[in-house]
Amino acid sequence: MSKRLSVTLLTAPAMILLLGVFIIPMLMMLLLSFQDENQAFSLHNYLLFVQDPYYLEVLWRTIRVSLWTVLASLLLGFPVAMYMAQATGKMRGIVTMLILAPHLISVVIRNFGWVVVLGEKGWINETLISLGLIDQPLRLLYNELGIVIGLTDSFIAYMVLAIATSLYAIDPSLNKAASILGASRVRTFFSVTLPLCLPGIIAGTTLVFSLSMSAFVTPALMGGTSVKVMPVIAYEQIMATLNWPLGAALAFLLLGSTILLVTLYTKLIETKRYKEVFAS
């Protein structure tokens, strides 16, 4: 059998699936997003978005919630990654298993667990009330806080893994060299460890940010009906209002702004790095 024939036959099923279920549908969706009520080509849906403060507020909320999620998962995830890098084989394995395994179980079920913990009659509120610390239940759910808690739980594993991978790669003799040269632990951390694991931090933060921006299930279940994010209103336009062109446009606007923000962020960090290079 010729090489070309073999390649074609082997890749054909996957390529047909990709074309039929992914590429053609995406192009159709893109075209649809430029359709107005009369099915004519127009920027109508995109203009609607820019002109309506409601949509801009939803986009801003989506970004805000995602940024908080990035911050929370960085602050909580970094120490875990450090611990994993310092731990020995067996302990590292246990921590890895315990942080990754929940990630493979349905997000709906994880969110449900959080509802049991955070709800008005949930574990935290009941405990605090019975201890006499509060007399009104705290509102921990169905607001932005609830979404951030749910998203952090969903995506922290990506942050930990990205940072841990870059920490594993650091040559331990560098730390030794720093301490021999008289650097304190804090100094070593800021001059050696942090710069060397910066790629991991960038990877982790951009990944968690992108995932948070497009998350649907958690904001729908833990944000409630009044606190909506972009994926939720896009879903509503498609499935409830049946305004497919607008729903498609909202989804692309979300994707576009995510890509834009991630690009700006990485550019910003890179130029900062170059500045350091030029200064020294």
Next chain:
Amino acid sequence: MKKINVLGLITFFVLVLVNLPFLVIIPSSFTAAGYLGFPPEGFSWQWYEMILDRPEFIDSLWFSLKLATVTAILATLIGTLAAFALSKYKFRGSGIINALMLSPLTVPSLIIGISALLFFTRIGIAGTFTGLLLAHMLISIPYVVRLVLTGLSSFDYTLEKAGYMLGAHPFRVFWDITLPLLRPAIVSGMIFSFLTSFDNVTVSLFLVAPDTTTLPLAIFTYMQETLDPLVASISSVVILLSLVFIVLLEKVYGLERLFGLNSQSH
């Protein structure tokens, strides 16, 4: 040593947090009370017996299992073939094909769901098993391709050559040499596809019909209306089932390796 203790403490706290949902769901499913609460009151199996009275959950469980099984088999087959072509032959455009195969991972599920709904409505398979199957295969194949490619990158082709030189038929070589060596990668691709399909919500959301609902979606819909211990008992069943596959995955491949690959491809 003090620094390690602080790190250990935070790590312990985070590990409790990410596992907290399961630590509360399983006990609260055994509550004797008629409402949802933690800690649970008393002990009873009543909410598990309740599941039997809810055909929509039983039906959707079978539907999800069927869908995940067929997805896993087909996605593994198709993905493995493609990975073989990409690894074995150097050809023009292989870089593009490789990038294309992995691209469904980089596009948000929301967009995959909406676009599949648009196209499937046009060709008349929206809300059918076939439609869901195709979409689930699409999101599983990147993982299979990636896993098998990783397996093939360290594959020693001289072993195949030795087989040929000893006069074995190509199929015999494939069956007795190639396949056994790649088994861990292929099997974990299959398990991961199963889990991806079984737990998926965002893509399925757009493609299900009332009589073809997956279990996570049935729970999602139920949760938006009512919150009672029934959700806890059904969730516990799903947790248990998923755990079986996660342990399998850890045994066959190792979760850390699997996720190292997962996060790179996003």
